[in-house]
Amino acid sequence: MTSLTTSPATSPGTSPTSPTVRRGPAGLLREVVRRPSAGVVGLLVLICAVMTFLAPSFLTYGNWYNLAQQMVFVALLAIGMTIVLITGGIDLSVGSVLGLSAGVMAYLVNQGMMFGLCLLLAVAAGAALGLVNGLVVTKLGIPDFVATLAMLGVAGGLLYLWTGGVPFTGFMIPVYDTLGGVTPLVGDLTAPILAMAVIAVVVAFIMRRTSFGRHAYGVGGNREAARLSGVDVGRVRVTAYVLSGTLAACAGVLLAGRTTAVAPTIGVGYEIQAIAAAVIGGAALAGGRGRVLGAVLGALTLTVASNVINLASVSPTWQPVAVGTILLVAVGLDRASASLSRRLGRAAPSR
C-alpha cells in the first residue's frame, strides 16, 4: 500500500520534456487554439463581428436579452444531450419528451392542482421517460439510436392523441407568467434565464467533480475497461438518460410558459438542434468527450444564427439550412484548430 509521502514527483529518467507553456504571442495563440471548443467560439465571434457591421440592432442589449430568452430551451436540451453523448449514447427522444412533459404540466395546471406539485410531476414525467430510455437501452440491450427513436415516436404520438390535435391552453395563471419569463423576477432577470444558468453550473459541477461525472467520461471513453475497473456502467448510462429526460422536461415546462400554449407539435425538431448544439460545443458522438459550457455556447451559436436570419429578413424556412451549415463549419473549425495546435506543438522543440 501507499506510504503517504508527499515528496515531489522526481521520477528517475523522465524522458520527454514536459511541454511548458511559453508566454508570448505564439504561446498565447497555442493556448487559445488548444482549448476545447475553440472552433465554436471563433465562429461565434466571427458571426457577431459581421452582424455588428450589417445590422446595427444586432449588438444591442435588447437583442441579446432576446437571444438569451430564446436560447434557454435548446441550451437545456443540449446540456442533457451532452451528458448522454459523453457516456457514448445518444438521445433522439428529447423533442417528444419536452412536448409530453409540457402537456402534463398544462393539463395538471388546468386541473387546478397546486403549481409546485404540477411542476414536480411534469419534471418527474420527463425523468420517467428518460428512465424508460435508459432501461430499454441497458436491460433489453436495444441500441440507443433505436430505443430513443422509438421513444421519439411514442411520446410524440401520445401527446398528439392526448391533445386530440388541439393545443392545450388556458393554463397561464399568474405564477406561470413568472416561470415562463413573461414577467421578470428581479429587474430584467427572468426565471428561464436563471434556471438555465443554475442548471448549467450544477451540471458542469456534476460532470467535473463527482464520481458520476468521472464515470460518465470513463464509460464513454472505454466501456469495457470502465466495467472491469468496477464502474457500474449500466447505472451510469441509465442516469445519463434520466438526466437528459429531466432537462428536456424542464425545457418543456419553460417553453409552455413562453408560448402560452402546448401544441401537439411543440417539441418537433428540437432533437436535431440539441444534437447540433452539443456537437458544436465539442461533444463527440463516439463518447468520452463533451463539456457543459460547450453545449451552452453551441445553443447560443444556433440562436444567434436564427436571429441573424430574422434581422436580415430572410425567410425563416432557411433556418434548418443554417443549422446544418453551422454544424459543419463549427466542427470543421474545431478540426482545423486541433491540427493547428498540433502543428504549433511540433514547431516548439526546434526553438
Add this chain to the structure above:
Amino acid sequence: MPDRDTQEPGPQELLRVEGVVKHYPGVVALSGVSLDVRAGEIHALLGENGAGKSTLINVLSGTTQPTSGQVLVAGEPVQLRRPRDAQDLGITTIHQELSLAPELTVLQNIFLGRELRRGPFGRGLLDEHAMSARVQGVIADFGLTERDLRRPVGEFGALTQHVVEIIKALAFDARLVILDEPTSGLAEEERVMLFDHMRRLRERGISLVWVTHRLDELYGLVDRITVLRDGRTVATTDTTESTPADLVRLMVGRKTTSLGVIAEGRTPAERPADPRAEVLRLENVSRRPVLRGVSLTIAGGEILGVAGVAGAGRTELARAILGADRIDGGRILVDGEPVRIRHPRDAYRLGIAMVPEERKTLGILADFPLDKNTTVSRLGKVARLGLMLDRRRERAVTRDYIDELGVRTTGAGERIRNLSGGNQQKIVIARCLFTGPRLIIFDEPTQGIDVAAKAEVYRLIHRFVAGGGAALVISSEIPELLHVSDRILVMREGAIAGEVRPDLRGDDLEADERVSAEIMSLAARSVA
C-alpha cells in the same frame, strides 16, 4: 550523397535502412537506425518498449515519414509516403492488432480494397472465382480449406487470423513480411504452428522481419537479430553467435542486468512462513460451456498461477471471479463466507481487483490522465463529503504511486496513452492497489511489455503478496508462471486438469523443464 560507402550490397539483400531519424514534438523516436534484411531470411527485431521498434515498422509500412535517413529496397532508394507505396514494393506489415473485418469472410478480407473485378461496365462486378483461384495454391499449405474461405473471419481464432494476414500478403506477391509481435495473443502450440508458417514463408524466398519480446522463441528459427535501444541500432548479429544473456544486455544496456536477475524469484524472507488464512475459495463454479466445475483456493501471501492453452477458460475464470460474467453453478466464498458477485463493482467491494489482459483495450482509459486512471475504481476515497472529487488528493495519491512503482512519466496529469506499455501496466496495477484489495487477478500481466518492465511487474506482485495479499496470475508463458507462482493450476476445456508445484529456488533448470513438460502434457492431453 552518402559518402560513407555501404559494404557491397550483397545480391540477396532485399531491404536496407540507413540512418533513419524520426522526431516527434518533444521526443526523438528514432535517432539513427540502420537495418539490413536479406532475401529469404527471418530477421528478428528486438528492443525494449520505447526503443523505436514500432516507429521503425511504421516507417517501413509507409504510415510514418522519417525526418531523415533513407530506405532502400533491392538497392534502390524508395519513398514510402503511404501504406500503398510499401505494399506496391512488396512490403506487407502484419500489426499486433490485426486489421481484419470480423464480419467479412476470409476471402473478402484477403482482397479487401484490392478486389479482382470482371464484367462489362468498367469491370464493375466482383470476380469471386478469380479471387479464390488466386489463393488456391497457398491455402492448403497454411491449413485452410476451400470452405474456410467463405466463413467470417470472426469465427476463427487468433492463429488463423494471422494466417489470413499472411495469405493476404502472399496473394499480392509480398517480398517482405513484417510481423509485429505475432505471438503475444497465441497459446503455446499455436505459436509452434505459426513458427512453421514462418519457415514456410522463408522457403518461398520471402523475408520476414519479426518483432518479439520473447528471447526463447528466437533460437532454431531466426537467422539474424537486430537490437534497438533508445532509437538506435546497437547490434546486428547471427542468432548462433549470441546468447540470451548477451541479447538482454544489449537491449537493456545496463551492466548489472542478466536473465537471472530478471527472472528472479522471491527470496525466502519474502515468502510467508506459514500458510495464512484462505482469501478465496471456488466450489464447482461453472459457466457453461466455458467453465465446468472449477474448484480452487487461494490464501493470503500466496501466488496461484493458472496455465492452459488459449480457450481453456483461464480468462473466463478471471471474469467469473470478478463478476464480469455470470456463473450458472457453484459457489464463490470470500474469507469463508459465500458471496454473490454480480458485477465487478461487487468484487471490488469484497477486495478483489483485476489487471485485465489486453491492456490497451481492456485495461487503460486511454483519454484519461494517469491520476484519473488510478482512482477510477474507488473514487469515494478521494471525495470530500462523499461527493466532491478532490483533484489535489487524486494527484498526490497518483504521484505517490508513480514514485513507488517507478512509473516513467512527466507527471500525474499526463495522458496514459503517451506512456509505454510497461508504464501503462504499472498504472493499471496502481488502480488495483488503490482499491485496497486482498486478491488481485493478473491476466497476462506482462503481455507485450519489455524485459525490464516485466521484472518490475514481478517485483510488484511479490511485494503485494509479501504484504499479505493473494494473487492469481494467468499467463501463457510457462517460464513466467514457473518463476512467479507458488502453485500452478492447469486448465483444459474449462476445467482444472491438474496442479503442479514449481521448483521454488528458480535456479534448477532441469526441474523447470520437468515441470513445464508436466504443464504442457496436462494442458494438451485430451486435445491431441
